[in-house]
Amino acid sequence: MEAGLLERHFKLSERGTSVRTEVLAGVTTFLAMAYIVVVNPAILGQAGMPVAAVAAATCFAAAFASILMGLVANVPLALAPGMGLNAYFSFTVVQQMGVPWPVALACVFLSGVAFLILTLTGIRQLIVAAIPPHLFAAIAGGIGLFIGFIGLKEAGIIVANPATLVSLGSLAAPGPALALFGLAVIGTLSVRNVRAAVLIGILLTTLAAGLAGQIATPDQPYSIDAITGTAFKLDFAGLIGGLGSTGFGLVEIIFVLLFVDVFDNVGTLVAVTRRAGLMDAAGRIPGLNRILAADAVAAMVGALAGTTTVTSYVESAAGVQAGGRTGLAAVVTGLLFFATIFVAPYAQLVPLAATAPALIVVGGLMLRPLADISWDDPQVAIPAFLTVAMIPLSFSIANGLAFGIAAHAGLKLAKGQASRADWFLFTLAALFVARFVWMSAA
Incomplete structure (x- = not known):
């Protein structure tokens, strides 16, 4: 696009920005979230998916989604496969x-299809309104602990113990030692406000692992063609066939993916648009339906490419901090992800010891919303704690959602605060209770 066309489409002057500023913002956002190119394949590889293919799919999905968001919704919001949902998937x-x-x-x-339908019909607002803010915060924090715990486990820092369930591993072993090195690098760079701290930490730890002889030579080809290992491999026939025997479980999977995606997007949108000054006087986000529709389409395209749910990234705030105010920043981020697809298959060289520190740090940063919970109020604290605790301890986001929502509804009844307006909340709670009964009888 020429400068005039960019000005007209992205409304640069109206939002007090320029092409140069938007390009800088897009690059900043890319550096802040580029770690997903190696972390996502490492996680999905444990589901039996070919790592090189997932790496290429991750880049393609992030590129498509970010460019789509920038062009359609004109917000500086970049997207990629979401952390937490990839762990739930694997x-x-x-x-x-x-x-x-x-x-x-x-x-x-x-x-993704369900998300699009809910957005176009307005039902999404009903779901969001039924869940109180403290459970939003607890879900985010619980997923953060889940991701961090997986990182500690994959690093060998935390290991299984028959007496205590878990215990500290041998820190002198190569895996834990490399992971601690990576954690130190990321931590040091982070406190010095280096935008690409996580990515640099992964690369330096991979280099250290190579020098220590801890990188296994992969037998998969280093080629962009690797994406064919996951692209269009969706098994709808298997899904339909499985509905007869495990229908409840498959419906639950779709529900959890949808539910968490809705929460992720709402939280990220509020954080990023507020920082960018894009909210109106009433606290509303202009063009919200276009933003959410673009996100839903991105999730579907990501699945077709061969990766888990694509969602908005809070790291987009780094680009906003650098001055990004329009969708041009997101387009730049998307173009950089597209360029990365040509080297993405090399992600299979990155050992778990290098990606584990990224999981630990990202998981820790996701605990920020827990500060917004009123822990001195039992009606708030009990459902919030159950949500936060059950997600990592049961290795299931679904269990955390179930405990938190059921507890919130039960305490509302106990306090005599139930009303007709809460019908959707109590419907969700009843479904989750039925789920536990079904699981116990199975």
Whole structure:
């Protein structure tokens, strides 16, 4: 686009920015979230998915989604496969529930379809209104602990123990030692406000692992063609066939993917648009439906490419801090992700010891919303604690949602605060209770 066309489409002058500022913002956002190119394949690889293919799919999905968001919604919001949902996909859906990853990808696609329908019909607002802010915060914090715990486990810093369930691993072993090195690098760079701290930490730890002889030579090809290993591998036939025997479980998967995606987007949108000064006087986000519709389409395209739910990234705030105010910043971020697709298959060289510190740090940063919870109010604290605790301890976002929402509804009844306006909340709670009864009888 020429300068005049950029001005007209993105309304640069109206928002007090320039092409140069938007390009800088887009680069800043890319550096802040580029770690997903190696972290996402490391997580999904444990679901049996080819790592090189997932890396290429991650880049393609992030590129498509960010460019779409920038062009359609004109907000400086970049997208990529979401942290937390990728862990839920690998460790809960595939490993615990035994769902083949192609069937699980079909669930991701359908959750995107459902998100689009809810957005276009306005039902999304009903879901958001039924859940109190403290459970939003607790879900985010619980997912943060989940991601951090996975990082500690994959690093070998925390290991299984038959007496105490978990205990401290041998820190002198190569894996834990490399992970601690990476954690120190990321921590040091982070406190010095280096935007690409996580990415640099991963790269330096990978280099250290190579020097220590801890990198296994992969047998998968280093080629952009690797994306064919996951692209269009969704198994809808398997999904439909599975509905007869494990229908409740598959519906639950789609529900959790949808539910968390809705919460992720609302929280991220509020944080980023508020910082960018894009909210109106009433605290509303202009063009909200276009933003959410773009996100839903991105989730579907990401699933077709072969990765988990694509969602808005709070790291976009780094670009906003650098001056980003329009969708041009998101387009720049998307173009950089597209360029990265040509080297993405090399992500399979990155060992778990290098990605584990990223999980620990990102998980820790996700605990910020817990500060907004009124922990001295039992009606708030009890559901919030159950949500935060059950997600990592049961290795399931679904269990955390179930405990938190059921507890919130139960305490509302106990206090005599139930009203007709809460019908959707109590419907959700009843479904979650039925889920526990079904699981106990199975």
